Amino acid sequence: MRKGLDLELVGLTKRYGDTVAVHAIHHHFKPGVYACLLGPSGCGKSSTLRMIAGHETVSDGSILLGGADISHLPPAKRGTAMMFQSYALFPHLSVADNVAFSLKMKGVDAAARRTRAMDMLALVDMTKYAERLPAQLSGGQQQRVALARALITEPQILLLDEPLSALDPFLRVRMRGELKRLQRELGITFLHVTHGQDEALALADEIVVMNNAVIEQAGAARDVFNAPRTEFVARFMGGHNVIALPQGHFALRNDLTRLAPEPGARLGGRVTSVEFQGTHVAVTVIATGDQDITAFVPEHQFYADPKSPGDGVGLVWDDEALHPLSA
């Protein structure tokens, strides 16, 4: 596969009548990155993806691929391919014919498209299902076919809209490993829309968090998780407390929040709930200023000194664990 084009969104905007779904976003995706567009329902993720794919018109701004403006090209001429949530396979065509379909449209001869389709099916480990119809496949298998069908066009950018949402939790974890492997092997850019934080953290080199039609924060998965810049990102990524202190609002990871005796603690409070979560126990405390703060206590530590709802406790943390929030 070819590889290596930058994708740039420049003031990209989508309006549907009075609704602004995407508001003048700017972003530069480096070639060969696995990026996740993450955000709550309605924040504009799918509209962004569909504009890049060419399935939705651009209201304002532009999309550059390798410096060339592709904003107004038809989908098949952009160097992008989209894998849809519903897979959208043709029910009356065999797996191999589904995969070969776009080559047929381009006028590639039957033998050549069969060879390419079989290459793609080998890539997604579906060779032995080539002659089946989509209805004779499991959800995970249909998803592999949809992937093969998108990849046969040799896109620079593969766009995936909630690609794992139709799968059961077990298969979802397996398929996300497959997606990551494929992306690494092909070396092309994957742009994956999800509203699952876990999915984004597991897959993405880069996470772009959207909220209310704008990009709220973008960066390496680890940086976005460890240093959320806004209260929204801290709460949406999960795993954090948002703490109000006299100096301002801060994000503090649950696993870096510790219980301590009340005298000398940074905040005092009362335990409101205790949840065993396997490797740790989540202890929620209603603390000074009426704020709910959750500490993840390693399970062996918790059971050495167990707490119950109603117990008075102190909360402590190291200064470097606090990340100031701008909003």
Ligand SMILES: Nc1ncnc2c1ncn2[C@@H]1O[C@H](COP(=O)(O)OP(=O)(O)OP(=O)(O)O)[C@@H](O)[C@H]1O
């Ligand atoms: N075809 C349309 N016509 C009118 N409004 C639309 C259309 N498509 C999306 N919208 C609106 O634009 C906003 C962004 O929608 P979009 O589908 O991009 O969000 P999303 O983040 O992908 O959400 P979800 O996770 O629920 O798919 C929403 O307010 C939505 O109602």
